[in-house]
Amino acid sequence: MTGTAAIIGSGVIGSGWAARFLLGGWHVRVFDPDPGTEARLSDTIARARISLPGLYDTPLPPPGRLSLHDTIPETVAGADWIQESLPERLDLKRKVFQTIQAACPPEAILASSSAGLTLDALHGCATRPAQICSIRPCDPVYLLPLAELTCPDPAMEARAHAVLTGLGMSPLGGSVAQELQAALLRRALELVHAGTATPDQIDEALRLGLAPLWSQAGPFATAGMGAGPARFAAGPDPASPPWTDSPSPADIPALIRAPADTPSQASALTARDAALVGVLRALKAEAVGAGAGLAATDRARVPAQGADTAPLLTAARTVPRDWADYNGHMTEARYLHAFGNATDRFMEILGVDAAYLASGGSFFTAETHIRHLAELRIGAAFEIRTTCLDGAGKRMHLWHEMRCDGVLVATGEHMLIHVSLETRRPAPPAPPVSEALARIARAHARLATGPGVGRAIGDPR
Template sequence: MIAAIIGGGVIGGGWAARFLLNGWDVRVCDPDAEAARKVGEVLDNARRSLPGLSDAPLPPEGALSFHGDLAEAVRGAAWIQESVPERLDLKRSVYAEIQRACDADAIIGSSTSGFKPSELQESSACPEQIVVAHPFNPVYLLPLVELVASDATGADRIARAREILTGLGMYPLHVKQEIDAHIADRLLEAVWREALWLVRDGVASTGEIDDAIRYGFGIRWAQMGLFETYRVAGGEAGMKHFIAQFGPALKWPWTRLMDVPDLTDDLVQRIADQSDAQSGAHSIRELERIRDNNLVAMMRALKGQDWGAGALLNAQDRRLRDGGPLAGGVDAIADPAQPILTLARAVPLDWTDYNGHMNEAKYLEAFAAATDRFMEMIGCDADYIAQGGSYFTAETHIRHLDEVHAGARIRVETRMLLGQGKKLHLFHFMYEQDRLLATGEHFLLHVSLASRKPCPPGPAIEAALARLTQAQAGLPWPEGAGAAIRRPA
């Protein structure tokens, strides 16, 4: 699949990264001579952070190319994302040029923050092709994209747009009525207006306002939004009680939402000076990485709760696993006579330590996940465990052979050294490409969950183990297997 990105700035670069790291070939068209450098820097951040959101292997990265000719960039593309400056005349002229060259069934998405699709479609040769697909920065991490169509857009095209965006791990919020600035930016605009007044009137500095958000309601909003947060605030009586209690305050002169301070030179300078004092110690690239670190950590925490953005990531992991190299059981193994692929993923940002490389505890976590996958492959899956049988790890030995850093794509290949009766002896090899990073040796016992005592596994598992035993009988004994830490001389 091919995506064409028209405009390679911050948003266009983020779109390029989102498509590219999800396996699409990406063509970028931007007249800026620095476009390749700028997009490349965005990609550096994305390669470090986005793959770590997933606990399943992303598809192989697509091919990236840069084009000076717009027609060349869009020809054959299934998705064309326009991210040029917010000038209606410019956008319309770009669409006219795109539609002279693009395929008839291509979707043209606009990153516009405020224009309605009917405004973008005016005078278009094929208005039904153009939709608003408004993302949030950084596009390669934040899942929300506001999808807005007009009456000219058919339901089939909207459904296809949603399918493509969902396949990128995004959350397409279908805004069903055209409105200036859509939904999210209207909410942001309300907070922004009030913040400008607080700075202008000397009530708070830029740093104090940011502190009020990031230490308070911003955290609540990140996992529960606005209405659900207030529903909880209403206690057992719920939303009606909350509105009855706090609704009258809406008539009090607490905010100045319908008024905007004049952005005088003095006010602009005051805001700039406070902002520089607040965060000027870091470069923009450093701030982007700090932001990405925090976003990945928060969203991965939400994965563990299967909530909010975390539930979306878990759903994407399931899609990737179902169609990836780790799908299926023993019968799906291409060559059972070789070590079996049991893990493929990126090292997430929160797996690194104070030395800047993968924390030693995370090697065990990765090997444990590989063991779990091996158990699934031989038939010790969730259904089997629910019936009362499982494997318990009795002993583990890990050798740390080389270091690996955030964003690196690792894989684990597993050799079964023994699978007989109640005993299971596994040896894992962890690689980054061809570089051996670590080995993990694990001895497990099959147990009855009712008695918590060792017992033989079920016949289907015994048959799977026998097949692997026969297939891997000719493999040499792995270096390091059976080893222990030597006693100092």
């Protein structure tokens, strides 16, 4: 599902929404009279272009068009989704909502990113209160999947849920994250005020222990692991200190401080995004926590392989940041990684799936030859098409061609042998797999083979 999204306000959250919609294939219009709007959007979208594709092993949709507008009515006219991300001033938001509703379609989803104002408060003075929803994301919006969603109209909530899911986000009812974050910060301030811990100790305790654990299992699931049930069966821990050492409001600004000796903000944001992608990809590999939705998105975006009469499309994706080496281009290990994924996809097409593997059969690679013909840099989109050169008996001989913008950048030639996973020795494939392999090999025998097939190292190109 794509359409036109109008973004009202381009601060940290607004520009994050713009990047999320734009890279999700939506056309994006932005209104913000601030003179720094264009530069801020450009910086955020540039970071998102590098980081967001790294979450997936399938291609993002073609990006939409971005445009900046001088008035709210011009921005929202005909929009399907309107996202308000203005400062937390109720009078300002109410006035803006009236202006928006006078110019936008009545069926458009009008969502507020407000973190501190209730939906009832936002509905005051609205022309159509039921049109206004609350959708509270986490920063960075273009990477983190959580979107806390509250809509007064069930039909609109269902539509909003579908849009957010299509953008790779995970909608959750209510405002749980905001309240938990506030409670955690309040308790941290109490511990510092009481002299029980320093800000650095609290940050380290979360960074080194609780945060990685909670990224895949929340406090309730975590408490139920190991000795948790016995420990918490009797109620709260009696050794836990009372929650009475609250600091005065005057003390709070001095306790919330920026760390000393930090790099520039841009470098810090880039480093944060790279690390966050790594964490989320690790969770995606196990389909747990925030990674479960990413895995589902990948499954939904697997490209169709095409007819057997042509080389099969076995991979399509973008080069993520962690695939680059010291030369600034894709490292040779990642070419093998990409070709290996293409081989796995070809095996899935044959029927070598989880059930087949469980039955005791698979293919092992016996020999590989890769030619590196051109550079692939971070953010480059490529695809791999595969030709089956031989599929007789236990052998599977594959030829992969990797292309970027139609240019051949690498080839991979692979010889695989079917084996029994019980004996770990060569064995004939099961009939369905053998028949599928032979069928594709016969169809591909009519295809012209490109230069490089069977080439040895040192042979002229």
